[in-house]
Amino acid sequence: CEILSWLNSKQPNSVLYVCFGSGAYFTDEQLLEIASAMESSGHKFIWVVHNKGRTENETEEDRQKWMPREFEERMRREDREMIRRGWAPQTLILDHAAIGAFMTxxxxxxxxxxICAGVPMITWPLHSEQFFNEKLITQVHGIGVEVGADDWVLNIYVEYATKNLVKRDRIESAVRKLMDGGDEAMDIRRRVGELTEKAKAAIGEGGSSQRKLTALIEDLQKLKSMRTKGGIDDTKEGEFRREK
Incomplete structure (x- = not known):
């Protein structure tokens, strides 16, 4: 994999991974702000771009609508970036030691x-429950920093999204908080490491997730057995009841 080969040449915690999911949409103006922030931060990064029409075959004129002139060329000369248009092996990327933060x-x-990969996060919610999830990450568990996005943005609200850009200075500031090092970044890395151990314990042998999944499977098997035998006894407390 080209991405993993590139990561293998990088130092631990030196690369920012930027990915907003397969359903995210950003205006050209917002993409330009992200690109400018990445360049000015001085850090290496992998950026997964899912926006419609953003392909390897786009023209220079198309690229200039959403990234600075000769942006990719400069970043490649400095060996600082890898832009991936479309799908990327996210779990493999996050698990790599070179990844120092995840903009999500x-x-x-x-x-x-x-969390399972032990990577601190830069949070940028777009809609739905993502704003609640952000607070869980940044305020409850303290394993990430916010870019300050506070407006619900969907692709049907292009004009609104254009007027409510997250500016490059806010993006760069969030990146530097985690990637430049310092006490705050170290504390966040320590906390996410502790949470990772808990997550691994939960899905491991005898962990809470494994026990609950096993219980669910056993309940489903019991339900199937009861139905096969001709019905469910709905008089005993704690057993399955026939739907009415």
Whole structure:
């Protein structure tokens, strides 16, 4: 895999992973702010772009609508970036030692993958429960920092999204909080490491997640057995009851 080969050449915790899920949409103006922030931060990064029309075959004119002129060329010369248009092996990327932070839309699957990989997060919720998820990450568990996105943005609200950009200075500031090092970043890395150990214990042999999944399977097997034998005894407390 090209991405993993590139990561293998990088120092631990030196690369920022940027991915907002397969359903996210950003205006060209917002993508330009992200690109500018990545460049000015001085850090290496992998950026997964899912926006419609953003392909490897797009013209220079199209690229200039959402990234600074010759942005990719400069970043490649400095060996600082890898932009992936479309799908990327997220769990493999997050598990790599070179990844130092994860900029995410706070979708639940992405958060769980980030926690299990022990990666601090830069939170950028877009809609739905993602804003609640952000507070869980940043305020409850203290394992991430916010870019300050506070507006619900969907692709049908392009004009609204354009007027409510998250500016490059706010993005860069969040990146630097985690990637520049310092006491705050070290504390966040320590806390996410502790949470990772708890998550691994939960899914391991005898862990709470394994026990509950095993109990669910046993209940389903019991339900199937009862139905096969001709019905469910709905008189005994704690057993399954026939739907009315």
């Amino acid at each position: 839309h706070c979708g639940w699957n992405s958060l769980m993958e980030g």
